[in-house]
Amino acid sequence: MRHLISLDDLDAHDIAGLLSTADHMAEVLGRPQPKVPALRTKTVCSLFFEDSTRTRLSFETAAKRLSAETLTFTASSSSVNKGESLRDTVETLAAMGVDVFVVRHKTAGLPLSMTNWCDARVVNAGDGAHQHPTQGLLDAFTLSRALGRGNDLSGVRVAIVGDIRHSRVARSTLRALHVLGASITLVAPASLLPAAFVGADSVPDGWPVGVSHSLDEVIGEIDVLYLLRMQRERMDNAFISSPGEYSAHFGLTDGRLSRMRKGSVLMHPGPMNHGIEVAVDLDSLADHGVANLITQQVTNGIAVRMSVLFTLFGAGSEAIDGQ
Amino acid sequence: MRHLISLDDLDAHDIAGLLSTADHMAEVLGRPQPKVPALRTKTVCSLFFEDSTRTRLSFETAAKRLSAETLTFTASSSSVNKGESLRDTVETLAAMGVDVFVVRHKTAGLPLSMTNWCDARVVNAGDGAHQHPTQGLLDAFTLSRALGRGNDLSGVRVAIVGDIRHSRVARSTLRALHVLGASITLVAPASLLPAAFVGADSVPDGWPVGVSHSLDEVIGEIDVLYLLRMQRERMDNAFISSPGEYSAHFGLTDGRLSRMRKGSVLMHPGPMNHGIEVAVDLDSLADHGVANLITQQVTNGIAVRMSVLFTLFGAGSEAIDGQ
Amino acid sequence: MRHLISLDDLDAHDIAGLLSTADHMAEVLGRPQPKVPALRTKTVCSLFFEDSTRTRLSFETAAKRLSAETLTFTASSSSVNKGESLRDTVETLAAMGVDVFVVRHKTAGLPLSMTNWCDARVVNAGDGAHQHPTQGLLDAFTLSRALGRGNDLSGVRVAIVGDIRHSRVARSTLRALHVLGASITLVAPASLLPAAFVGADSVPDGWPVGVSHSLDEVIGEIDVLYLLRMQRERMDNAFISSPGEYSAHFGLTDGRLSRMRKGSVLMHPGPMNHGIEVAVDLDSLADHGVANLITQQVTNGIAVRMSVLFTLFGAGSEAIDGQ
Numbered sequence: 001m002r003h004l005i006s007l008d009d010l011d012a013h014d015i016a017g018l019l020s021t022a023d024h025m026a027e028v029l030g031r032p033q034p035k036v037p038a039l040r041t042k043t044v045c046s047l048f049f050e051d052s053t054r055t056r057l058s059f060e061t062a063a064k065r066l067s068a069e070t071l072t073f074t075a076s077s078s079s080v081n082k083g084e085s086l087r088d089t090v091e092t093l094a095a096m097g098v099d100v101f102v103v104r105h106k107t108a109g110l111p112l113s114m115t116n117w118c119d120a121r122v123v124n125a126g127d128g129a130h131q132h133p134t135q136g137l138l139d140a141f142t143l144s145r146a147l148g149r150g151n152d153l154s155g156v157r158v159a160i161v162g163d164i165r166h167s168r169v170a171r172s173t174l175r176a177l178h179v180l181g182a183s184i185t186l187v188a189p190a191s192l193l194p195a196a197f198v199g200a201d202s203v204p205d206g207w208p209v210g211v212s213h214s215l216d217e218v219i220g221e222i223d224v225l226y227l228l229r230m231q232r233e234r235m236d237n238a239f240i241s242s243p244g245e246y247s248a249h250f251g252l253t254d255g256r257l258s259r260m261r262k263g264s265v266l267m268h269p270g271p272m273n274h275g276i277e278v279a280v281d282l283d284s285l286a287d288h289g290v291a292n293l294i295t296q297q298v299t300n301g302i303a304v305r306m307s308v309l310f311t312l313f314g315a316g317s318e319a320i321d322g323q
Numbered sequence: 324m325r326h327l328i329s330l331d332d333l334d335a336h337d338i339a340g341l342l343s344t345a346d347h348m349a350e351v352l353g354r355p356q357p358k359v360p361a362l363r364t365k366t367v368c369s370l371f372f373e374d375s376t377r378t379r380l381s382f383e384t385a386a387k388r389l390s391a392e393t394l395t396f397t398a399s400s401s402s403v404n405k406g407e408s409l410r411d412t413v414e415t416l417a418a419m420g421v422d423v424f425v426v427r428h429k430t431a432g433l434p435l436s437m438t439n440w441c442d443a444r445v446v447n448a449g450d451g452a453h454q455h456p457t458q459g460l461l462d463a464f465t466l467s468r469a470l471g472r473g474n475d476l477s478g479v480r481v482a483i484v485g486d487i488r489h490s491r492v493a494r495s496t497l498r499a500l501h502v503l504g505a506s507i508t509l510v511a512p513a514s515l516l517p518a519a520f521v522g523a524d525s526v527p528d529g530w531p532v533g534v535s536h537s538l539d540e541v542i543g544e545i546d547v548l549y550l551l552r553m554q555r556e557r558m559d560n561a562f563i564s565s566p567g568e569y570s571a572h573f574g575l576t577d578g579r580l581s582r583m584r585k586g587s588v589l590m591h592p593g594p595m596n597h598g599i600e601v602a603v604d605l606d607s608l609a610d611h612g613v614a615n616l617i618t619q620q621v622t623n624g625i626a627v628r629m630s631v632l633f634t635l636f637g638a639g640s641e642a643i644d645g646q
Numbered sequence: 647m648r649h650l651i652s653l654d655d656l657d658a659h660d661i662a663g664l665l666s667t668a669d670h671m672a673e674v675l676g677r678p679q680p681k682v683p684a685l686r687t688k689t690v691c692s693l694f695f696e697d698s699t700r701t702r703l704s705f706e707t708a709a710k711r712l713s714a715e716t717l718t719f720t721a722s723s724s725s726v727n728k729g730e731s732l733r734d735t736v737e738t739l740a741a742m743g744v745d746v747f748v749v750r751h752k753t754a755g756l757p758l759s760m761t762n763w764c765d766a767r768v769v770n771a772g773d774g775a776h777q778h779p780t781q782g783l784l785d786a787f788t789l790s791r792a793l794g795r796g797n798d799l800s801g802v803r804v805a806i807v808g809d810i811r812h813s814r815v816a817r818s819t820l821r822a823l824h825v826l827g828a829s830i831t832l833v834a835p836a837s838l839l840p841a842a843f844v845g846a847d848s849v850p851d852g853w854p855v856g857v858s859h860s861l862d863e864v865i866g867e868i869d870v871l872y873l874l875r876m877q878r879e880r881m882d883n884a885f886i887s888s889p890g891e892y893s894a895h896f897g898l899t900d901g902r903l904s905r906m907r908k909g910s911v912l913m914h915p916g917p918m919n920h921g922i923e924v925a926v927d928l929d930s931l932a933d934h935g936v937a938n939l940i941t942q943q944v945t946n947g948i949a950v951r952m953s954v955l956f957t958l959f960g961a962g963s964e965a966i967d968g969q
Contacts, residue, residue, distance in 0.1 A: 057396070061392075085917075087702075087916060095941045096703065096707055270411070271411050298417045376719060384743065386716075597731065621741035
C-alpha cells in the first residue's frame, strides 16, 4: 500500500491486514512506554485545510507513537490564502523532506491528485463528501473487537442513520463494514440519501445496502446503531425543518433505546450533537444492555492510524517489537 | 497530589515539598543537557481557551524537559466554536491517551469540573478570577530563593498592589506566600478589592491580610512590592478614570522607588504595562538597592511547573537524576 | 558567528565556510536516519510576526534534524497584539531558556535590536526590505553545487529580475552571489529599483551590479535567471498596471525561454506567481537545456539552515558524525 486514498481501493484481505496490525499497535499503546521506533526516520506532515483538531491530533499522536517527526500545516497558518497554489505548497513541503502527507480538504479527489504531485505518501483524512478511510477502518476495528468477531462481521446487522448524502464517514464506514461481511441498512429521509437514490425504484448499483426511511422500523432488528453527525448548517434546507424534528424522526430517543436489542451497540464518529441525533443520557445505555462504543472509537483511532502509517512503509512487524 | 486545581487545597507541607522538588528541577535546568526522562511515558495536553502564549510555552517547555510528549489544543485551532461541547473535547482527548491536561479557561471552576470528566490529571493554568496555582508557587519559589529563606517566609512583608478583585494571580500568590509565613497587605482602591470587602468594616473572614488604599502609606515598610497587571479593558470603569491616574496612585514611580527599603524586591506576573503599574526605568532599581525579580519569576516558572507535573505522578526523585 | 543578521556582516571566507558545513548537512539528510545530536541541548524558538509557514517549517525542520528542542511563537498565537511589547516577549522567552531566536518581522533592523535584549543567539529570517540571509546562502549553495563550482562563482552571469526595491531576498542573494564572484545584473523598471538608483546617472556606490531595464536585452547572455516574486499588493502602483503587463516585460515567457542559453538555470525564492513572473510551463525548460533549480532551493534550505544553526554554537564538525 503506497497511499491510502479510499477504502474502495482495498479488498477484504487488505482491510483485515490493517486491522490485524492495529491489534499490534493497540498492544504497543498498552505498554508503560507506549512508543516504538518504527518510523523514526520518517516525517509526517498534517495538511489540514478544514478545521478538525481531533482528527489531526489523532494522526499526529499516532505518528509520534511510531517515533516519526511531525509537521503541522493548517490553512489558517499558511500562505495558501494569499495565492500560493496548493500544488506549490505540497511540492515545497515534499522538497523539505516530508515522507507522508495526511491531508484533509473540502475538495473530493484532492488527496488522489496529490499522489501525482510528489513522491511522498498520501493519507486521505477526509476529502469533501468522498472518503475518510481511517474512520472506516477504526469503525470496523472497534466494532469487530467489541463483538469479539476477529476480522469477520458476517451476519452483523448495522443501521447507518442520518445525512448519508453529505457524509464521507458513511461512505468509508459502509465500505469497511460491508467488506468484512456486515449487512447494512441506510436510514434517512429520501432527501438525505445519496443522489443516485433520488427517484430510483430500487437500490442503485454499487450500493450493497438496504434502505429505510424509518428508524422505528429497524431499531429493534439491528446489532449496531451508527448515528451520523447532523450538520446544523444544513438544517435550513426544506427536508429537515428543525433539530427537534430531526431528533423526533432519526435521533436516538428514550423510546427507541428501550426497543434496542440487548447486546447491541451504539457508534458515532463525533463530535456529537447532544439532544439531536443523540437525545438520551448516554449513561442510561447500560441499563438497556446497549454498549456505547464511542470512546473506544476515539481510542482505537490512534492504533488504526499507527497501523496505516506503519503499513505505508511496508515495514516488517519486528520493527514494532521493542523500543 | 492527583490534580492541581487551587492552592487552597495544599498546606504548608505540600507547598514546601513542591518548592523543594523545584530546586531539583532548577538544578536539572542548569545541566548541559537540561532534560530528564522522568515523564517519557506521559502525554501532556495544553488546553487553552484564553490566549496566553507565555504560560502555555512555559508549561510545554517544562513538559518537554521531563521528556513528556506534548499536545497543544487552543480554542482558535479547535472545533469548540462550532458547537462541540467542552466536555466532549476533554473526553475525546483523554480517549486518545492524554495523561495530564493543563487548562486555562475564563470560567472559574472549569478545571475542577474536568476532574470528573475523565481519568487524566488536571493542572489549572488559570480559571477566571479564581486561581492560577503555578503562578503562586513560582512566586513563592522565586521570593524565598531570592531572600535565601528556604521554605519559610515568616516575617517577610509583602504588598500586593492593583486589581485584586479580578486577579487570579493575587489569590494564588497570596495563598502561597501566606502559607509560608509572609505578612501580606493588599493595596488597592476600594473598588478593586474583592467583593467580600465592599462595605465591610474590617477584613472579611478567610482573608489573612491587611488592607490599604494608599501605596504611599506602605511603600517604605515592605520587603516585597508585588505589582499586578492593570487590565486596560477595565479602565473605563468609574473607579480608575485613566492609566495616568492609576499610575499616580498605584504605580511604581521614581518618587516611590526612592522610598523603597534597600534589600527589598520588585515582582510582577507579566506582561507588564510600562508607564502604568511600572512607571520607572527598571534599570534604575539597582541604584536604590531594590532587586528586580521579574525575569527570575519567568525562569523559575519552568522549574516549578516541572515540579508540579513530576509530583502529579508521584515518581521517586531518583527518576530525575540521569538522562 | 554569534548571530546571523545580515550577509553584509560576512566575508567570502565566512560564506564559504557556511556552505561547506551545509555540504556535511546535506550528507546527513541523505542518511537513512537524517538526524544528528549536535544541538540536542539547545532550544530554538521561531518568532514569526509575518506569516511564512514555508520558511518557519524549513527552520524548524533544520532544528529538529540537529535534535534541538523547538518552540513556535507566531503573532497570531500571541498576546503581542494586546499591548505586550516585543521586547518583553523576547525577554520572557529568553528567560524560559531559549538559546536561539529565528525571527521574521516587517521592521528592518528588529533582529539586530534583539541581540541587545537578551543573551540568546538571533537568526534573521527576514526583516522588512532589509535582509533574508539564509535565503542568500541557500541560493549561493544551490547555484554553486548545481554548476559544480565549489564555493567559487567567478564569471557566472546572473540576472536578478523584478521588484528589487522591496525585496530582502534580492539584497541577500545579491550579496552572497557577489561575494563568491558572480557578475550580477539587476533587471527592473526604474520604479522597482532601490531608492538609491532613482535619478542616478550611474550605479550608486555599494551596489556591485549592472542594471538593465530590459529582460530581453540580457536574457540571451546569462547563466542564471533569478526571478523575484511579484507582490500582487504592489500592482496597483502606477509603474506596473497589471500582472499581464508585468509578465510581458519582466516575466519568463516562451519567447524568452527559447532565447536562454543551454546550460543556464532558473531560480525563484517562492512562492511563485504562475502566469506572472513565470509564464511558461516549467516542464518545458528541459527541452531548452535550461535547468530548473527551484525545488533544489527548497531542499537545500534545510541543509543551509542546519549549517547556520550549527555554526552559531561553534561546535566541532565531529558532532555531526553520528547519531
